[in-house]
Amino acid sequence: MFKKLAIFLFLMSLPGIAFSLEIYKKGDISLNAGWWGQMWFQSVSNMDTNGDGRFDDTLNDFLIRRSYFYLGGNVNEQLSFFTHLASDKLGMDEITNDSNNGLGSGIAVRDAWISYQLLGNDLIVQAGRMYVPFTRDYGTTSTKSLLITDLDWGQGGYRSTIFYPSRIGREDGVTLWGNVFADKLQYRFMVGDGEEDNAKNRDDKLRYAGRLSYNFFDPETDWFNAGTYLGKKHVLALGVGADSQNGLMLSGREQDYFAWTADVFYDQPISGGDGLTFSAAYTNIDHAVNGIAFTRLASGDCGYLLSLKAGYLFGHPLGLGQLQPFAHYQRIGVDEDNKKDTQVYGAGLNYYIKGPANKLSLEVTRVDQDEEIAKTNVQNETIITVQFAAGF
Structure with missing residues (x-):
C-alpha cells in the first residue's frame, strides 16, 4: 500500500513538466506538440x-487514467493533421x-487523422x-474538458465498458463534416471499418455513423467540444445521432x-463570472456489440441509456482557482423482462x-442495482475517485 502511494505521489508530480511547444x-506551415494526463486514486466497494x-x-487503486502526447499542425490553410499517442488506465x-x-x-x-x-x-x-460521430458524451466532447470526473457509464467511464464497436471510442474510417447555416448546424457522417474480428463478423461489413447538432446561441464549430465552458460561452445545442453495423456475430x-x-x-454564463451547465441524453440500443460491465x-x-448531468461554476x-x-x-x-x-x-x-484541463476533482459515485446477482459483478458499489489532471 505504501509503495503504491509513493509511486502515485511521484506520478502526480509529472504534470509539472507538462508542455505545449x-x-x-x-x-x-506549423507543427505543435503537447502532453496532458490524469492521475487517479479510486476506492471501489464490493469487489472480488x-x-x-x-x-x-x-x-484501493492508484492509476494513470490517461496520458496523452499529441502532435498536430497545418500544411497549408486547407490541410492539417492531428495525432494522439495514448496510454490509458496504466496500473489499474x-x-x-x-x-x-x-x-x-x-x-x-x-x-490520427488528416483533415x-x-x-x-x-x-x-x-x-x-x-x-x-454518434453521441455527444463520447463523440464530440474532449476528455480534457469533461464536466464530471469521467465519461458516462456504458461509454468507458469509471470502470465500465463501451457498448458499441470500438477502439477505445475511436474508429478507422472517413468522415465528412462541417458547419452550415451561419455555423449553427454541424453535421458529421462516417464510414468506418467497424468490428473486424472474423470470429464475430464473418462478412466484414462496414460501419455507418452520423450526427447532427444545432446551436441556438454561440456556435460549436470545432471537432472537439467541451463538457463545460466555465461561463465563457452561451450554448444551447440539440443533437441526434445514429450508429449501425450489420451481420455481427x-x-x-x-x-x-x-x-x-x-x-x-x-x-449559461451568469453575472459575476458564474456559469451553469446542464446536459441530458437518451440512447436506444438494438443488439449491443459489447456488454456493459x-x-x-x-x-x-x-x-437503453439515460444520462443527466449538471454543474455550477463559482x-x-x-x-x-x-x-x-x-x-x-x-x-x-x-429490454428483457428478467433483467433488472x-x-x-x-x-x-x-x-x-x-x-x-488543469484541475483537482473529488467524486463519490453509487452503482445501484435493482437486483444484485450473487457471484457476479452485478453488485451495489460505492466508488470514490480523487483526480489530478494537468497539461497543455
Missing part, C-alpha cells in the same frame, strides 16, 4: 479482489491489458482514426447492431487551476 512555424467469487472486498487493478490500444500498458495511436477543407468550414473530409448468432441517440446541452446488459441485448476565485460542484444520474436498462436495471449516480467537486 510550437516546434516549427513558417507561413501557413481475491478471485474467490465473493464480492465483499474494497479495492482488475483490468485486462490491451497494448495495441494503449489500454492498461504500452502506448498506442489513439487518434482537408474542401469548402472551408462548410465541408471537411477527415480520414484516419478518430471519434465516432453476437451471443452465438448473427445480428444487426443499431443505436440512436438524442441529447441536449446547455451552458457491472450491469445486466450483455452482448446482443437491446436496451466565478469568484478561491485561492488559485475556481470551484464547480456537479452531479450526475444514469439509468441503464435491458442499473442506476449510476454521483456528486463531486472540480477545482480549476487553469482552464478546463
